[in-house]
Amino acid sequence: MSEGRLLLVEDEPxxxxxxxxxxxGQGFDVxxxxxxxxxxxxxxxxxxxxxxLDIMLPKMNGFEVCRALRSRGLDVPVVMLxxxxxxxxxxxxxxxxxxxxxTKPFRTGxxxxxxxxxLRRRGADRSVQRFGNCEIDLTARKVLRDGAPVDLTAxxxxxxxxxxxxxxxxxxxxxxxxxxxxxxxxxxxxSIDRCxxxxxxxxxxxxxxxxxxxxxxxxxYRFEPGGAIADA
Numbered sequence: 001m002s003e004g005r006l007l008l009v010e011d012e013p014x015x016x017x018x019x020x021x022x023x024x025g026q027g028f029d030v031x032x033x034x035x036x037x038x039x040x041x042x043x044x045x046x047x048x049x050x051x052x053l054d055i056m057l058p059k060m061n062g063f064e065v066c067r068a069l070r071s072r073g074l075d076v077p078v079v080m081l082x083x084x085x086x087x088x089x090x091x092x093x094x095x096x097x098x099x100x101x102x103t104k105p106f107r108t109g110x111x112x113x114x115x116x117x118x119l120r121r122r123g124a125d126r127s128v129q130r131f132g133n134c135e136i137d138l139t140a141r142k143v144l145r146d147g148a149p150v151d152l153t154a155x156x157x158x159x160x161x162x163x164x165x166x167x168x169x170x171x172x173x174x175x176x177x178x179x180x181x182x183x184x185x186x187x188x189x190x191s192i193d194r195c196x197x198x199x200x201x202x203x204x205x206x207x208x209x210x211x212x213x214x215x216x217x218x219x220x221y222r223f224e225p226g227g228a229i230a231d232a
Contacts, residue, residue, distance in 0.1 A: 003027040004049035009039030036060025070097035094172040131225035163223035
């Protein structure tokens, strides 16, 4: 049984060949594009389940490809392959609509785990969602922990609901601000950090060592309902 249809957009032949072999060995159907323009064409024509997208590409870079995909309404999960330590590139990619990123050089096993997690969670649109000993009822706008109501502010609930609707995705602070606080409200990224801190104190087993609401250094946050996945 196929794990899903995956499009790999990567211009380094050795990396593309090695990665595609590993992915196929894990049950993925893999299509390769060696430049951004071809990658965009394949994404639009074949509608893959997941795209692994390098940033530095001939003809169209990864940012341009991601922007074009989202402008055409394609909501396929996109994982960007980026150089280590390029936080500005990562933030730009996430704000353009990428779902996650992984830094080169990366461990193939980690990339495959990320890909499977995104595909497993894609399309999950349940009114009641669970993580750990907590339950979120999106319709009733309430949260239970061990069956007892958790007292959340409207902002805390909005933030948790936003996280829960995007499990496993890297979320930049600016993206979270616009989605939860609104683009017309003047607040700083520190507002997110303060809200996350109070939210963790109410839903994490150990708020000082969170396993669900994960911090991505210099970037933002990732919500892992099953606990942490190691970051690159």
